[in-house]
Amino acid sequence: METSDNATAAEETTPEPERTGIAAQDWATASAVPQYRAAVVDLLGALAYGELAAFERLADDAKLAPSLEDKAELAKMASAEFHHFERLRDRLAQIDAEPTAAMEPFAKALDDFHHQTAPSDWLEGLVKAYVGDSIASDFYREVANHLDSDTRSLVLSVLDDTGHGNFAVEKVRAAIEADPRVGGRLALWARRLMGEALSQAQRVVAERDALSTMLVGGVDGVAAGFDLAAVGEMFTRITKAHTKRMAALGLAA
Template sequence: MGTSETSATPPQPESGTAARDWVRASADPQYRAAVVDLLGALAYGELAAFERLAEDAKLAPTLTDKGELAAMAAAEFHHFDTLRERLLQIDVDPTDAMRPFVSSLDEFHRQTAPSDWLEGLIKAYVGDSIASDFYREVAVRLDTDTRDLVLGVLDDTGHSSFAVDRVRAAIEADPRVGGRLALWARRLMGEALSQAQRVVAERDALSTMLVGGAAAGFDLAEVGRMFSRITEAHTKRMAALGLAA
């Protein structure tokens, strides 16, 4: 596949579920439950991200910056809307699907409320990047229809690149800022992992699917490898940003 060991490239699409469409794949009740969990978690993740980005836009030092963060928030809303529509299509109440993930995501955001604009930018960038890594990881496990949906949402991420310029400029202007933001980025990742592990522990069907299907049974080590691929990619991004992670 030509990928180096340090890359975050997730496994490639497999046979089995990944070769089936939704109608065929969802005949397996455990797979169906896992996808409902996944869509619910992603939907609430997007809705919560919308809310927090809109909130953090208030910290923007200029109207241009405020507009950029508002644009990201609006993009998250559209992801939420796409995922909600999909839940309705497969006859699931979106609120029911989201409910199991509300407390973990709210807790994550409560623990990581940025104290200033730069922390808000880092959070937007880190959040957007981790979300897109996770979407890519999970896409290979999914039936063709759900995969198209997830990859469609993924295509529309990357609104956070403006954050990189702003953070670089701030570190150039005052290098001490870099140390503080590096700590912040580490805290964000730590909180994200701790909430993700809580979800994995509580949601069996979802976790089993994430590690490659129900057949092989639940393999915690494989979940660990997925988390470590995502963490590695995060570390590289922070280094590229001038933040030792």
Template sequence: MPAPDPAPGRAVVDLLGLVAFGELLAFERMAADARLAPDVRRRAALSEMAAAEIGNYRRLADRLTALGVLPDDAMAPYVAPLQAYHDSTEPRDWAEAVTKAYVGDAVTDDFVREIAAGLDEPDRRLVLDVVHDSTYADFAVAEIRAAIAADPKVAGRLSMWARRLVGEALSQAGRVAAADRGALTALIAGSDRVDVQELFRRLTAAHTTRMAAAGLNN
């Protein structure tokens, strides 16, 4: 059996643990949300995406194991704050479900991508590989626009829902930082590759663009 990799920095383990638990939750949520789909085609599409999430989780868990860290231990600090976020933003219907994934997951993914800039290889590439690509975003935008086309009044409700999701996501970030006791914050602040003010400017700009693409008001 090959020897574990050299002991990693705590911030690396914390970020991998955060992303791993996020992928596990994404699998659970997508699998549950698939039952809200209005037809079998959409149900199957979301179920396939859920399967990809559990594959991503396995890659991260395997990497943590290779680093000599138990995946359960790395994920433990994030269970309560991330679960609280999802429990407080339970979608009521299909349109809210795809909006939650499109808005909430995308903000989280953007944030994780920025943090990953402070990692060395191969962990940087692994994190960038497993955060959501454009497949789900394209699917969600099409579903949101279809819902608005069928009933234009839906746009107002989904816009308010999206604003709530962003607020909850920011609160979640604070809870994660508290649970993490500062290692991820140190990774951002201590990296010459990440400027904190510029980071939040980019996150805000990306969110505004994303809302407009879906036909929602920021």
């Protein structure tokens, strides 16, 4: 999963929060809370399937590449995504969770998203990877604030930039400069992607009780209710980051 330097303004300006509760613990300590362990299995399963899907999508997008150089660049990025998937799969096995079973609950939501947002050309594919993957990264970074130190480190490392963000910005801006009419079409496409991606994220949160409770900081030995206000604030932050990414692409939000 990738983000660009331009896409992480919120991350760069937000100070490191003071860690308390489970977020201040390591995995060995935090995993003693059954609900927290279940939430981490959910999280790693969702992220692992997302990385596997990203690998498959980048491999498909390479077929639309206009040059061998572009094709090779996407192949390199696809390889990085698969490496991320392997790390998550191995971590699931390490904590005695069956990787396929952990990924299965999230497969349909992600597959539906990719089916509903299949790009029609090379530029739409680049915008989808940049916008869609960055929204997912923002979501997982929000979740990471509530994770134990070991799991947080793993999640943040697999969200590292594979280079696709800057690559997409460069190619899309060049295309708009060459033909300004392209900008309007891609802006509409990006808005559609934003709506679909947020719906998918909300669906995942709502359907997995342990994950939603952890997301709002409610797994510290006692279960908290589903805090709609806190989740709403999170999605507001994600939307603001999306607006900045649109500007980086040269598109109207």
